[in-house]
Amino acid sequence: MSRKMKLAAVAVGFTLSLFHFIPPVVAEAAEPAATILPIDAEGISISKPSSYLLNDTLKVEIKSVLNETTSEGQRIAVVVRAKSTASKVVSIPDMELRVRAADGSEYMLQASVFNAHAIRPQTNEELSYMAVVDRKDTFELKELVWLSVDWYTYPKTETELLIIPVSGRSWNGALSSIQDPSAKKTWDESFQIPNIDSPLIYKPAAIHKESTSKGTIHTVKLLVENRSTKKEMLPSLSMDGRVGAAGVNTTLFNGANAEQGAITLEPGEKRYLYFQISTDKDTILSSLNVLSSENFRQMDAKGTVTQVGYSIGRLNIALPQGGQADLPVQSLAYQYGTDFSFDSLSDTIDPHMSVSLVEMHMHENEGEGYNTVIGKFKLSNNGDQPLPLPVFQTKLETESGAAYSGSRQTTTAQDIMPGTAYILSYSYRMPIDMKDRTFVLKILDANGSTTASSAAPVTNTIGAYSVALQQDVMDAEKLSFYPFQVKLNDWSLMARTSAPSATSPITYTYRLKLSLDIEREEKMIVDKDFSKMSLELIDPTGKLLSVKTLNFTGVNRLVSGMQFITFDNLRTDEQEYPLSINVYETIATPNGEVKRLMTVLQER
Known part of the structure; x- marks a missing residue:
């Protein structure tokens, strides 16, 4: 036997050693179909994906299937979760994975360059595959087929090792709909993400619509909880807003996760997640799609690795009846x-x-x-x-x-x-x-x-x-400038006329005498922007003559006892009677000073 033939024999023997326990298997007979299992006392349920024997040490589950129309053609992507049942590290067999369409055509899927080649005992590895088919028509995917190919025979020998049906399981892009009834949730339901290997539990908490400088934004808040006994990493998720049923005048608005970087939750930890969806001004969303992110990495002829990202719809959340954009918060x-x-x-x-x-x-x-x-x-x-x-x-x-x-x-x-x-x-x-x-x-x-x-x-x-809002009570004796309480015991107003010389103009002033008791709540701290007392001197016609503003803090602050306030720089050239004094609380705000009428002092 020639050396070349000896090598071929060794190669064939090695290939057969990997699969000699595996006859051609149709997936329906591999294990029972997916079942819906209760998760906890809240009645949360999730469809557990079926596992299929790939060989005597590996099982596989289908995590996601994409069949999306793009400008380059039909993009097909598959993510498989491989599970080891061995007690030692085993190699992941170098097999071909193909997808078979409903019309009988087959397409080989390329493995991601970062796919694992071995798997540790009792652990999982996710394997990613993709192909872009240059077809203008759309077609349905029917089966995934694992094959062993013997390249040392002529013609080459192909052996089907495992066939998994995928009809109706592929995600056809953003406008496609969630078909699985267990993946359709109402607003008040808790849920897990189907086909994601994660025990985290989610529940919608709020959705709020707001007009901003960047347009109309819907912010969705989800509560996520880790009820497991170990630290869990949050899967990469996104969310889209939908108007109308799938295929019936559906309008889609892409959303984004407001979180950045990897997020982990400790056992028993809860936290909120935020998703922002930009919409038209008058949009009323009818439902939300929760999507997971997947990546496929490929290498070109120069050895440069590029990444292709895509999303898979996992779950649909119906908004309350009427498609309210603002959900009422219990107050x-x-x-x-x-x-x-x-x-x-x-x-x-x-x-x-x-x-x-x-x-x-x-x-x-x-x-x-x-x-x-x-x-x-x-x-x-x-x-x-x-x-x-x-x-x-x-x-x-x-x-x-x-x-x-x-x-x-x-x-x-x-x-x-x-x-x-x-x-x-x-x-x-x-x-x-x-x-x-x-x-x-x-x-x-x-x-x-x-x-x-x-x-x-x-x-x-x-x-x-x-x-x-608190009602304004016009109490001339008790004025509240919290935390200051001001009691007005007595007041009087006197007019003064002065003429420094025969040639100087006559000036008029008014002197207000106030008897006050001021109480301040103990251990209360206020700053310079705190409320002030403002006194406006008003003539009989309602015209403003002068204003004095008094502080409750600082060197010249108001104190209990007798106070004397002089109104000068009057907007008048004669004495007038009767006058009134409007007492205001004034507060400085970022938009200017505002005031609230506390009481009116009227001469009689």
Whole structure:
């Protein structure tokens, strides 16, 4: 026997040694079909993929099948999960994988250059394959076929080792639909991702529609939980928004994952995931598709490796009836001064800090065409260490769904000392004809996920409460500038006329005498942007003559006892009577100063 023939015999013998336990197998007979198994007490279920014997040490599962029309032709891609049942490292056989179409045509799939060549005991490896077929027509995939090819016979001998049916299992691109009934979920259902080797459990938490400088954005929030006993990595997921049923005037809007980099969850850990979907202004989404990302790597003649990425639809989530874009957040009736309860998954508010709303009033903006609501939040450090001032956003929403974002005061402290509290103000610009006096106050995590590729900053609602604006009570004796309480005991106004010389013009001034008692809540910290008392001197016709603004902090602050305030630089050339004094609370906001009428002092 020649040396060449000896080598051929050895090669054939090695090939046969890999497969001598495997007769040609049709997959239907390999193992029972896929079953739907309950996951936990919540009734979460998932279709467990069938495993098929490839040889005496390896099983395979089909993770995904793609049959997508592209500009280059029909792109076919398959990802297979190989499972070792051996007690030692075994080689992954060098076989051909082909796809057989319903019309009988066959196409060989190219293996990814990064496919594993061996597999460790009792572990899994994902193997990726792809082919681009230059056909203009579409065709259905019927079977995957593993073959052993003997190149040392003429003609070559091909032996089919395993056949797996895939009719109806391929993903045909973005506009195709989810066929598996178990992969169709309602908004309030928990789920796992089908055919993904991951125990993570997901549940829709919120979907919010917002108009931004980059257009209309739908932000979807999913809660993910690791109920296993080991650390788990989050699979690469994306989400698309759909309008209409598949194939019936379907409109698709591609979404993006707002997270960056690999994410792992510790045993028992929960966290939120955010997906952003850009849509047209008037779009009302009907459902969401959850997709996983796959990659195929190929090498050209120069040895350069390129990567082809694609997505596989895994699951469809129907939105509530009517396709609401904004899902209502359950809000609790709020009582002023009580501590808010926040989402337990948020770390925005330190556990040793309590937050409450102490005041919320409507303020005037004369001549500006809008009014302003001012909310005062009390942040208390209940611990024994200084705590940084938390950064959160707030929003007021009306019953009709209109939302007004709060502007945080421009000057703030860096931290809050133990055993003290800090007053933080937010302002909300409102239409001047706004009739609503009850709102849903949403407190948002301003540190939510955001990336350079995000369509808009991602925020998380950590609390929602139904809040009624406080009514303004015109009490001439008791004025509230929280945390300052001002009691007006007595007042009087005196006119003064002066003429320094016979040639000097006569000037007029008014001197206001105030008797005040000022009480300040203990251990309350305010800054220079805190409320001020503003006094406006008004003539009998309603004309403004002069304004004086008084501080509650600083060197020249208001104190208990007798106060003397002089109104000069009057806009008048004569003494007038009777005059009135409008007492306002004024607050500086990022959009200018706003004021709220507290009481009117009227000469009689």
